[in-house]
Every structure is written in structure tokens, then in C-alpha cells.
Amino acid sequence: MRLPSLLAALERGDDITVFEFLDEAAGDELAGDDGISLLAAAAYAGRHKVVDRLVVWGVDPTHPWAGGVDPVTWAAGNGAYWVLDALLSPDRDPLRADSPHRRALRVAQAALESGTGAGRAPLAAHRGVITDLEARLGVHRTPDELMARALVRADPEHDDWFASLFHIARPESQERFDWARAVAEGAGDAGSLDRRRFALDVIQFLGFGLNPDSGDDEPPFTREAAEFLRPRLDTEQDPYALRTVVAAFTGYCSREELPAVLALADHPDPVVRNCVALALPALPALLADGIDALGVLLSLADDPVPMIRTSALYALTLSSDDTPALRGVLLARLTDAQADVRLEAAIALALRDDERATPVLDEIRRGGKTISSHGARRLDYLHHQLRARTPGM
Known part of the structure; x- marks a missing residue:
């Protein structure tokens, strides 16, 4: 294995070089200490896609790293949401008494309470880690509790926000849509902008079909969602919220309603314009x-x-x-x-x-x-x- 060059690639954020190696590598090249060293380096660098690929290729995600570091404990303690998810992905029995999921939950809760893991403070997603692990272990929180976790940082790009969104939207239900709509309607003033952003994100996520039992059927609230979102294409002033409205409306509306988004094609916010472009993937004349x-x-x-x-x-x-x-x-x-x-x-x-x-x-x-x-x-x-x-x- 070309370990030094691969470690250097990870340090500079060059995942493609590592993927090229994995595409060509023989299985035994990842066996032993070199594979563990590469996995640890990818985790420390936050390269979660590399971590996931290495675990899929058979590198042991539970083997201690140099210095006796336990991978799951390190990832949970540092709030490394996606790295932890990749490390835990092969474990099919999170409910057993000695599962790494239980250990990770204890570590993440302790880190959040004590304020440790400061080295990753700007990125640490202890609340997201806890949200995800609780769900896997059968501990279900209310939408209000999950929203409260997301709004501590109130950063739509943060993993805490994503984890709460994902687990609110996973039960694709009328009840969850009604909750999100009520939050969005009650968050019209500027002081409630974060709540409105979050609620609109939930409405968009609810259209993704995250519930594995939902089949190919469209959500029962599809028509209500389109009717709720349509006037907001004209009235929403916050660029982030408007992006979400465009993307969500595109998912819920009928084909005949799709041209309603075209008026935003020259919007000053580039992400809004990009949402318009993405709304038209199979457009006839x-x-x-x-x-x-x-x-x-x-x-x-x-x-x-x-x-x-x-x-x-x-x-x-x-x-x-x-x-x-x-x-x-x-x-x-x-x-x-x-x-x-x-x-x-x-x-x-x-x-x-x-x-x-x-x-x-x-x-x-x-x-x-x-x-x-x-x-x-x-x-x-x-x-x-x-x-x-x-x-x-």
C-alpha cells in the first residue's frame, strides 16, 4: 500500500486519490495495520466518505487506533456525525446490551453535558449524534424536542439541523405535516425566522419518501403542501426559506403548476436560481x-x-x-x-x-x-x- 501518499492525500482533502487506490487495490492491501492507519487518518481528517468506503471494503471499524484510541468513542466524543455513522454502518444489532451504539450514546451525552470535544467545537454535532443514536435505539423524541436541538445553533448547514430534520420527516405522516405547517404559519415575524426556516425544511424533507414503509405512493398531504407553498413563492423574502419553498413546491406540485417557479429565474440569490434550474429536469417546450x-x-x-x-x-x-x-x-x-x-x-x-x-x-x-x-x-x-x-x- 502507498500509505504515505494516501495519508498526504487525506491531509489535503483529496478523496479521489484514495478512491482511485481502492478501485484498483487487492483485498489484502487493506488488511492489517496499514488499513487501520488509513481509516484513522480519514476519520481524524473528517473524510467520512473515505471512512465509509474503507469500512465497506472490510477495514475493521472497531479495531483500536494508534495509542489505543477506540474509534467509536473518539467519533462520538468529538461529535463527528458522519464519521460515526460510517463506523457504525456494519453493525446490524444496535439493541444488544454491548452494542457500540449504546456506548456512543453515553459518550456523546457526556461530551455535550461537559462541553468536551472542544477541538471540533465549530463542527461538533453532539446533538445530531444523540438524535440519531436515540432513534436507532428506539428512543423517539417529539418534533418540538428535535426542533429545539436544531435551533441551539440554528445553522441549516450543521449536522444537528440535518439530524433533527431527518428524524422528524422519517414518519411520513399527515400529523408531521400539520405540525410543520403550524410552525411555519406561526413563525411569520422576523424574530421567528429560524423556526420558519426549519419548518419549511421539514415540509421539504417530508416529500423525500424517507419512510421505508411508504412504498411509491405520494404523501397523503401532497395537495395541501402544494397549496400551502404556492403563495410563498411570491411572498417569502428570506433567501434561504425561499430556496426551500422552491425545492419543496417542485416536489409536491403537479406538472401543470411547475411554471410558477419560473418567475424566480432571475432572482438575485444564485441558489434560488439554481433551484429553478433543478425544478425543470424533464421539461418539454x-x-x-x-x-x-x-x-x-x-x-x-x-x-x-x-x-x-x-x-x-x-x-x-x-x-x-x-x-x-x-x-x-x-x-x-x-x-x-x-x-x-x-x-x-x-x-x-x-x-x-x-x-x-x-x-x-x-x-x-x-x-x-x-x-x-x-x-x-x-x-x-x-x-x-x-x-x-x-x-x-
């Missing part, structure tokens, strides 16, 4: 209320923000539309400074049998070093789409 939806999407494909250009072009890879204006936008983006933008433009052209995409696709193939990369996955998508069109393939 849709005309509504005098708005050319395809024209709006093509405009977003020329947005100054690369993320938005990428999202708009991705939507065009799923669209059957084909016009001279559309091809002109795709061709212009083949020379974009951003690789992901060039990739999506080339895929969209290739799906329209335009050979001008070939040089760009070849360049991306030559540059791809691992099957785990985003480019490789998108090229695989293109390959399957083209094969599906060819009889007998």
Missing part, C-alpha cells in the same frame, strides 16, 4: 402564462454562476427538446471554463446525435482515472442511454 419555460432554462444555461449553468445543462440532458437556439447554447458551453459545464453540454449534444460533442467527451474519458468520479458516472449514464436506443443492444 412548455408555455404557460406567456412565459417560455425552455427559453428560461436556456438563459440559466448562460448564467454567470457555474453551478447554475451545470444544473440547467443537466436538465437539458433529460429533455427531448431540440431547437436551433438550444443547440447554439450547448455548443457555446462546450468551451466553458468549468469542466462540469462542458460535460453536461457534451452529453446533451450527444443525446441529440450531434457529433460535435465527441472531442469533449473523448477529453473527459482520457482524463477520468476512477470509476468513482462524477465524470465517469455521467459518461456511464450516456452510454446506457445511447445503448437503449439501439435495437438488439
